[in-house]
């Protein structure tokens with residue numbers, strides 16, 4: 001079993017347990033469930049912002065512990081202040097050390113859109129995303145069939161959230177559907193952990209022209225961002241590069257200055 005299969009197998013059990021603890025009806029009764037959320041798409045398209053989606057990630061299966069000390073409050077408020085277009089918050093506990101409360105905390109202390117970063121395979125998790133304050137959900141094409149992708153996407157839109165669909169291989173483009181607002185290309189192969197920015201470039205040319213494009217993972221330098229911008233990318237999802245430092249918000253603030261300066265030069 002590759003790591004992605006392991007994560008999905010665990011997720012199925014987790015979702016069953018969660019649904020027993022808090023029912024879908026109870027999720028719908030939570031205060032955030034009926035609150036409007038800012039648009040991820042709108043924020044990424046805003047030329048006054050950096051296009052960067054900064055990610056709060058404590059650990060990952062490929063890197064182990066990335067940052068064991070950072071607090072959500074400190075990091076995400078700093079990210080917002082430095083010009084982050086949106087936040088990505090890992091809510092998977094078992095493999096990424098996150099939790100739903102991390103996202104709700106981020107929602108409480110910032111006003112930029114938040115992507116729920118998790119392995120969504122069940123409608124329950126879409127209700128949960130709304131109840132914890134997400135603007136958008138991640139759908140990973142590699143773990144969904146065409147019908148699941150449609151059903152989960154339609155539900156997210158119906159509940160007032162947007163969908164970022166993550167692709168890694170050309171044959172996954174048939175999972176795209178009208179409910180997908182933003183397409184993300186993961187430079188990291190989730191089965192082998194190999195990272196290659198060229199992945200974004202190759203796949204980008206096969207995508208519908210009308211969707212916003214995000215490049216995800218393995219982005220380390222302002223040059224990476226310039227390279228991706230030149231190749232038609234609107235957004236950049238960056239986690240480890242900032243999280244691995246002792247002050248992620250400050251690291252992003254420096255990065256944000258560098259990409260702003262070069263863009264205007």
Ligand SMILES: O=P(O)(O)OC[C@@H](O)[C@@H](O)c1c[nH]c2ccccc12
Nearest residue numbers: 186216217218219237238239240241
């Ligand atoms: O830390 P990085 O290399 O900058 O990557 C961020 C993000 O793209 C990565 O965390 C990610 C991309 N797709 C995912 C799916 C699930 C969990 C995590 C991810």
